[in-house]
Amino acid sequence: MIAVETVFQKLLAAHGEQFWWPAESDFEMLIGAILVQNTNWSNVEKALAGLEAELNPEAIREMPTEELALKIRPSGYYNQKALKIKAFVAWQGEWEDDIHAIRQQPLAKLRAELLNIKGIGPETADCMLAYAFRKPVMVIDAYSRRLFARIGYEVPKKYEAFQQMLETGLPDDLLILQEFHALIVEHCKQYCQKTPKCLACPLKRECKQYI
Numbered sequence: 001m002i003a004v005e006t007v008f009q010k011l012l013a014a015h016g017e018q019f020w021w022p023a024e025s026d027f028e029m030l031i032g033a034i035l036v037q038n039t040n041w042s043n044v045e046k047a048l049a050g051l052e053a054e055l056n057p058e059a060i061r062e063m064p065t066e067e068l069a070l071k072i073r074p075s076g077y078y079n080q081k082a083l084k085i086k087a088f089v090a091w092q093g094e095w096e097d098d099i100h101a102i103r104q105q106p107l108a109k110l111r112a113e114l115l116n117i118k119g120i121g122p123e124t125a126d127c128m129l130a131y132a133f134r135k136p137v138m139v140i141d142a143y144s145r146r147l148f149a150r151i152g153y154e155v156p157k158k159y160e161a162f163q164q165m166l167e168t169g170l171p172d173d174l175l176i177l178q179e180f181h182a183l184i185v186e187h188c189k190q191y192c193q194k195t196p197k198c199l200a201c202p203l204k205r206e207c208k209q210y211i
């Protein structure tokens, strides 16, 4: 079976560096991680554009939840997401919005705090950890599950078990973990779609489900 690190090398060779996360600030990244739940990135961009000058923690804390929901409407599930964003900015306020101070926290403690915020699940927490708080974690999502199942891995159902499986096969290096997550998304969008385009896939020689 193809090793996890070989999958990374092949995807990197095929797609090049992705330089994620697409955001102009850490705060935009953090809010984007909530907005992207159950939607695509173009809807996130529209929702972020709706916030415009108010895309900062103070403005969002002061904004009524209903107003926030209307501004982020293009992202879908906007009432729920407004509550999640409110909960997140309240938590960040406890840190006086000091991203650098938050980054100093140990990974396990910070992850537990994020998971304690209403509406922040493992995937969202790990996106925040990897891209804004710069902690070396592998983000697990539906794309990584699909890809590794197809190339022949027994993918554990439990999020953390699959995460550990991938992390064990990779160097403990933030940039590699960020890139691998981004490369898997790119690969699944280009080739390993629901109906896969196997003929041109750079993993076809090693893939158990090559069709």
Ligand code: SF4
Binding pocket: 147, 150, 151, 191, 192, 193, 196, 197, 198, 199, 201, 202, 203, 204, 207, 208, 209, 210, 211
């Ligand atoms: S060969 Fe097909 S099923 Fe396998 S990884 Fe590539 S696109 Fe996916």
